[in-house]
Amino acid sequence: MKFSKYLFLFLIVFVLTAPVFSKTVKAPPKKSVHPVPMEDGNCESCHEGSKQYEQWKSSAHGLILVKCEVCHGEEKTFQKTPPDTVCRGCHADQTATMPAGKTCVTCHPAHTFNVHKSVNYNK
Amino acid sequence: MISRRDFIKLSAAVATAAAAGINLSSKAEAKDADVDRWVKGTCRFCGTGCGVYLGVKNDKVVAIKGNPEAKTNFGFLCVKGFLAYKVMYHPDRLKYPMIRQSDGKFKRVSWDEALNYVTEKFKYFHQKYGKDSVAYYGSGQAMTEETYTFNKLWKAGFRSNMVEGNPRLCMASAVAGYITTYGSDEPIGSYSDIEHAKCLFIVGSNTSEAHPIIFRRIMRRKMSNPDVKVIVCEPRKTNTSKIADLWLPVDPGTDLAVFHCMAREIIKNGWHDKRFIDEHTRITDGEKVYEFNHYVQFLEQFTPEAVEKITRCPAENIKKAAEWFAKHGPTMSLWCMGLNQRTRGVWANNLVHNLHLITGQIGYPGAEPFSLTGQPNACGGVRETGALCHLLPGTKPVADPKWRAHCEKEWGVPEGTIDPKPGFHTVKMFESLGAENDTTKPIKAMLVCTTNPAQSLPNAHKYIKNMKDAFLVVLDIFPTRTTQLADVILPAAFIYEKGGVYGCSERRSQHTDKAVNPPGEAKPDIWIAAQIAKRMGLEKLIPWNMDDPQKANALAWADYTRVTKDTDHTFAGVSYERIKKEKAGVQWPCPSPDHPGTVRRYVRGSDPMFDHQGFLEKFGKKIPSDKKIYFYMDAKNEGKANIFLRPYKPAAENPDQEYPFFLTTGRVIEHWHTSTMTMRIPEISRAQPYSFVEIHPEDAKKYGITNGDMVEVASRRGKVTLPAVVTQKSLPGILFIPWYDQHVDRMVNFVCNDAVDPGSFEPEYKVAAVKIRKVSGPVKLKDKYIISDVNEKFV
Numbered sequence: 001m002k003f004s005k006y007l008f009l010f011l012i013v014f015v016l017t018a019p020v021f022s023k024t025v026k027a028p029p030k031k032s033v034h035p036v037p038m039e040d041g042n043c044e045s046c047h048e049g050s051k052q053y054e055q056w057k058s059s060a061h062g063l064i065l066v067k068c069e070v071c072h073g074e075e076k077t078f079q080k081t082p083p084d085t086v087c088r089g090c091h092a093d094q095t096a097t098m099p100a101g102k103t104c105v106t107c108h109p110a111h112t113f114n115v116h117k118s119v120n121y122n123k
Numbered sequence: 124m125i126s127r128r129d130f131i132k133l134s135a136a137v138a139t140a141a142a143a144g145i146n147l148s149s150k151a152e153a154k155d156a157d158v159d160r161w162v163k164g165t166c167r168f169c170g171t172g173c174g175v176y177l178g179v180k181n182d183k184v185v186a187i188k189g190n191p192e193a194k195t196n197f198g199f200l201c202v203k204g205f206l207a208y209k210v211m212y213h214p215d216r217l218k219y220p221m222i223r224q225s226d227g228k229f230k231r232v233s234w235d236e237a238l239n240y241v242t243e244k245f246k247y248f249h250q251k252y253g254k255d256s257v258a259y260y261g262s263g264q265a266m267t268e269e270t271y272t273f274n275k276l277w278k279a280g281f282r283s284n285m286v287e288g289n290p291r292l293c294m295a296s297a298v299a300g301y302i303t304t305y306g307s308d309e310p311i312g313s314y315s316d317i318e319h320a321k322c323l324f325i326v327g328s329n330t331s332e333a334h335p336i337i338f339r340r341i342m343r344r345k346m347s348n349p350d351v352k353v354i355v356c357e358p359r360k361t362n363t364s365k366i367a368d369l370w371l372p373v374d375p376g377t378d379l380a381v382f383h384c385m386a387r388e389i390i391k392n393g394w395h396d397k398r399f400i401d402e403h404t405r406i407t408d409g410e411k412v413y414e415f416n417h418y419v420q421f422l423e424q425f426t427p428e429a430v431e432k433i434t435r436c437p438a439e440n441i442k443k444a445a446e447w448f449a450k451h452g453p454t455m456s457l458w459c460m461g462l463n464q465r466t467r468g469v470w471a472n473n474l475v476h477n478l479h480l481i482t483g484q485i486g487y488p489g490a491e492p493f494s495l496t497g498q499p500n501a502c503g504g505v506r507e508t509g510a511l512c513h514l515l516p517g518t519k520p521v522a523d524p525k526w527r528a529h530c531e532k533e534w535g536v537p538e539g540t541i542d543p544k545p546g547f548h549t550v551k552m553f554e555s556l557g558a559e560n561d562t563t564k565p566i567k568a569m570l571v572c573t574t575n576p577a578q579s580l581p582n583a584h585k586y587i588k589n590m591k592d593a594f595l596v597v598l599d600i601f602p603t604r605t606t607q608l609a610d611v612i613l614p615a616a617f618i619y620e621k622g623g624v625y626g627c628s629e630r631r632s633q634h635t636d637k638a639v640n641p642p643g644e645a646k647p648d649i650w651i652a653a654q655i656a657k658r659m660g661l662e663k664l665i666p667w668n669m670d671d672p673q674k675a676n677a678l679a680w681a682d683y684t685r686v687t688k689d690t691d692h693t694f695a696g697v698s699y700e701r702i703k704k705e706k707a708g709v710q711w712p713c714p715s716p717d718h719p720g721t722v723r724r725y726v727r728g729s730d731p732m733f734d735h736q737g738f739l740e741k742f743g744k745k746i747p748s749d750k751k752i753y754f755y756m757d758a759k760n761e762g763k764a765n766i767f768l769r770p771y772k773p774a775a776e777n778p779d780q781e782y783p784f785f786l787t788t789g790r791v792i793e794h795w796h797t798s799t800m801t802m803r804i805p806e807i808s809r810a811q812p813y814s815f816v817e818i819h820p821e822d823a824k825k826y827g828i829t830n831g832d833m834v835e836v837a838s839r840r841g842k843v844t845l846p847a848v849v850t851q852k853s854l855p856g857i858l859f860i861p862w863y864d865q866h867v868d869r870m871v872n873f874v875c876n877d878a879v880d881p882g883s884f885e886p887e888y889k890v891a892a893v894k895i896r897k898v899s900g901p902v903k904l905k906d907k908y909i910i911s912d913v914n915e916k917f918v
Contacts, residue, residue, distance in 0.1 A: 038809070040812070042810050042812075060342070063331075063342055063365060063366070064335055064338060064339045064342060065335060065362060065792045066201075066202070067202065069202070069807070070202050070205055070206075070806070073806060074805050074806045074809045075805075075809070077805065085155070085157055085186065088155075088186075089186075089187060089188050089189065089200055090188070090189050090198060090199045090200055090205070092188040092198055093191040093198060
């Protein structure tokens with residue numbers, strides 16, 4: 001009798017906490033197509049000079065030429081808010097230890113991304 | 124048995140953690156919903172050597188991420204590496220062997236039929252026209268094991284040194300620069316010198332677009348340490364110079380004068396290290412040795428004012444650069460094609476080494492003359508396995524009888540097998556290639572592997588007919604300008620479909636695991652090489668002809684590391700098992716399994732060759748026990764490096780009345796080489812759909828050119844027509860065209876000069892004299908140009 005009580009308790013706890021134990025980087029949401037046809041243009045054709053563009057340009061991403069399409073895709077693969085699986089491409093360590101319920105941009109605002117810049121090459 | 128009390132405590136702890144959003148699983152266990160497994164590898168593109176993981180789901184690569192433990196990139200990727208895997212599934216992938224028929228069209232055949240045809244032709248040509256009538260032209264993008272195999276097959280099997288590779292077109296001057304200065308190829312230090320340097324001299328390199336992830340480290344170094352001085356020396360004010368404290372603009376081909384002037388300033392102001400010069404160097408012109416005062420006298424002509432007249436580089440900038448180089452060290456120089464792709468590329472390399480040697484800025488953290496290698500495996504695959512016409516494994520010359528004898532013994536071939544005479548360098552090879560009945564063309568057949576010479580050779584028009592007339596076998600993953608000239612197309616597996624080793628700029632070799640199978644009947648290059656060997660009676664020489672490329676690679680690697688085990692390039696301590704496991708690869712020399720690899724050469728305590736008995740005995744080296752720094756590969760066995768007295772010589776072709784502009788060529792971050800891969804990635808082709816000509820506003824005004832106008836750029840050799848980008852990025856009189864575009868109207872290598880450096884035989888892509896005219900206003904271009912149909916003619 002005692003054993004089955006413990007087993008029942010264990011199962012309850014397991015079911016409630018299992019999603020945390022197997023931490024998943026969420027599958028990307030359904031992709032949205034770019035709001036307007038891009039025709040022959042690139043991102044700069046329309047967005048150069050915008051607030052986001054200027055923020056990006058002065059950021060580390062801007063300096064090392066991580067341009068719009070790297071994170072947002074292009075017309076057919078456009079994502080307005082890239083999921084963390086995109087950030088994972090360069091920030092695998094950080095996305096692997098993401099606090100539950102948060103995404104990269106919760107703390108690192110687009111497009112300056114300037115919170116907790118770390119210097120990490122002396123490994 | 125856990126007690127009831129403890130069980131409740133544990134459950135409560137877990138539930139509490141969950142509620143607080145704390146993840147109790149480790150990084151390594153984190154699962155990604157979009158990926159079944161991650162496979163370790165390296166990036167397909169540049170010589171940085173970024174570590175990656177390929178995400179595989181349902182036997183398909185669906186994602187990529189940087190490897191945070193890789194010591195090259197620390198997990199970061201540029202746009203090309205980030206999107207590389209998309210290339211693998213493009214519908215244009217070559218899947219089946221094809222032979223061109225008499226009607227000019229390709230017909231799909233079996234591998235047996237293709238390989239039998241190729242080898243029968245090779246045997247025929249060998250018999251009728253001699254062992255040197257069949258050439259191999261390989262690539263700094265093939266795996267080390269593959270290139271080693273082809274090189275062994277040709278040099279020990281066919282006894283022919285007609286083996287070349289595209290690193291001749293990009294790194295040969297750097298190779299010769301290192302060998303003439305220090306006696307041995309490749310850098311002394313490592314990328315980690317970036318994080319110790321206090322002065323960074325970036326010369327002839329647009330690092331932010333050609334080596335973006337190395338630029339990232341430079342950028343971070345500067346941002347974290349604003350007192351670090353960054354000097355950029357080149358004709359254009361590129362994105363790289365955004366972090367520069369000083370730009371030294373120079374007319375293309377004139378920078379030799381700037382380097383000499385900097386040396387003059389350093390010595391005149393007493394900023395040189397005379398003790399280091401006396402102990403560790405000699406002054407030479409390559410023949411005679413001179414006193415230091417002779418060098419000082421030689422430099423007198425290079426006054427800042429005189430040099431400003433030759434180069435257009437402001438005298439004050441040169442003086443400032445000299446001061447920072449000498450006094451704001453440790454100083455690291457980084458350079459690339461701007462120095463190498465020149466008729467005086469070897470001299471340009473020598474003169475940058477000179478600056479380090481006269482100031483003693485060498486052999487300690489941050490003090491490093493570092494040549495950036497362009498391709499991912501020019502170092503590991505071509506230079507180190509000796510797959511050039513004059514070399515053998517270990518980067519040693521075929522002309523060396525002792526080393527020939529050593530290789531013959533290791534390879535189990537009779538003494539005298541290896542030809543002591545070098546074959547033809549690349550330009551000469553393609554000049555000598557042609558039709559069977561053309562007695563002026565001694566090379567009748569060529570196997571081209573993982574490269575696109577029909578677009579990448581300078582003065583390309585000259586070589587197209589030769590390739591078309593010869594028996595051309597092309598191994599590639601997509602139709603290219605070169606497959607348009609081929610007689611046989613062999614479909615190749617992509618890096619992540621076969622695995623293998625790449626060795627990057629900092630002497631670091633890293634392993635890629637096979638992640639997925641190749642499409643259709645595409646095969647790894649190593650299998651193709653081994654099958655050719657088998658069908659030509661050379662199975663004993665190349666026994667690794669199994670279907671599994673990972674087994675074949677392991678055998679080839681074991682063979683290669685055994686042959687080179689006592690050289691200063693040794694990987695004797697790196698078994699295939701080890702290199703597969705190492706998260707960050709290994710830097711040579713690595714003489715034993717317990718050795719971690721070498722961060723810095725020529726320094727006792729860091730470089731294992733100081734105590735390597737096999738090396739010291741085999742090459743008759745004696746390193747004095749009191750020497751901390753010793754250039755043990757010095758050809759004169761004095762442990763010294765050479766400070767070279769190189770005369771000033773400009774480029775082979777300079778602007779004149781008829782052709783009044785300098786043209787220089789280069790890259791953009793999005794595209795790799797001839798864009799056969801990158802133009803097939805939608806995000807990239809939208810960002811850079813066609814190439815263009817950058818022109819200074821003053822020049823644009825003179826010619827009535829505004830942004831987007833179509834401009835014809837013509838040299839004595841050929842012309843291209845492209846849209847203008849009017850920009851202040853370079854000096855008036857200098858034009859820039861990126862070389863990636865495959866469209867025949869915009870293939871800039873029709874314009875470029877194939878004059879070569881007499882020492883390295885590397886062509887002068889970086890300097891040509893051109894004229895321009897406005898053709899029209901903006902037009903709708905045939906952009907994002909790729910060749911999809913193998914039967915499309917070369918037009």
